[in-house]
Amino acid sequence: MNVLGLDLSITATGIAYPDGTLDTLRPQAAGDHRLDEIANAVGDAAEDTDVVVIEGPVSNVRSPGTNVILGMVHGVVRRELIRRGVPYAIVPPTVLKKYATGRGTATKADMRVALIKRADIDERDDNRVDAWWLRAAALDAYNTPLIDMPKTNRDALNSVEWPGLPDQDAA
Numbered sequence: 001m002n003v004l005g006l007d008l009s010i011t012a013t014g015i016a017y018p019d020g021t022l023d024t025l026r027p028q029a030a031g032d033h034r035l036d037e038i039a040n041a042v043g044d045a046a047e048d049t050d051v052v053v054i055e056g057p058v059s060n061v062r063s064p065g066t067n068v069i070l071g072m073v074h075g076v077v078r079r080e081l082i083r084r085g086v087p088y089a090i091v092p093p094t095v096l097k098k099y100a101t102g103r104g105t106a107t108k109a110d111m112r113v114a115l116i117k118r119a120d121i122d123e124r125d126d127n128r129v130d131a132w133w134l135r136a137a138a139l140d141a142y143n144t145p146l147i148d149m150p151k152t153n154r155d156a157l158n159s160v161e162w163p164g165l166p167d168q169d170a171a
Contacts, residue, residue, distance in 0.1 A: 001144050002049045005135030006042060007127045008057075008073045010034055013042070014127025016135035018049055022128040035072055039080040051163055052081055052088040053138040055096055055130055087163035089141075091134055098156035099140075099149070100133045118147050141165065 005016035011034075013025040025041050027034035046052050054077070057070045081088050094104035100114045108126045115121050115129055119136075123129050136146045141157045142165070 003138045004049045004052045005131040007130035014131035016131035035076045039076040043080040046086045053134045056090045056092040
């Protein structure tokens with residue numbers, strides 16, 4: 001299964017490609033023109049994928065402007081995926097953290113340590129770490145796991161609407 005993992009950001013989007021390679025997209029454009037650059041790069045990366053998995057936005061009460069910007073990035077990326085006919089799933093940050101570490105309140109450092117322990121990957125870029133876990137979560141949800149995860153961690157994925165899978169909550 002070809003899965004693309006995305007940790008969206010206006011300045012540094014983490015990408016986990018279907019072949020397992022990781023990258024960070026740092027737009028070269030200025031201002032709102034970064035939105036177009038991000039949407040086009042993600043759309044191109046999503047070609048020939050079965051699903052794109054995106055970390056959902058988190059509300060930052062201390063910095064409401066960040067919420068607006070991240071919402072704009074999510075909007076243009078989702079619009080581009082819809083335009084190209086690429087299905088996508090949104091994984092809330094707490095669900096991703098629970099899947100990776102067993103705790104929905106895990107820190108960035110906890111996510112990195114879990115990646116080292118579970119997959120023997122020492123990645124220092126937090127954006128790439130999250131993108132890797134997003135791709136791993138989707139592959140696990142579609143029964144093609146990259147690594148063996150505890151059932152309690154895997155159960156967190158049941159709250160996500162995965163395109164092409166029956167509604168897990170209805171069971």
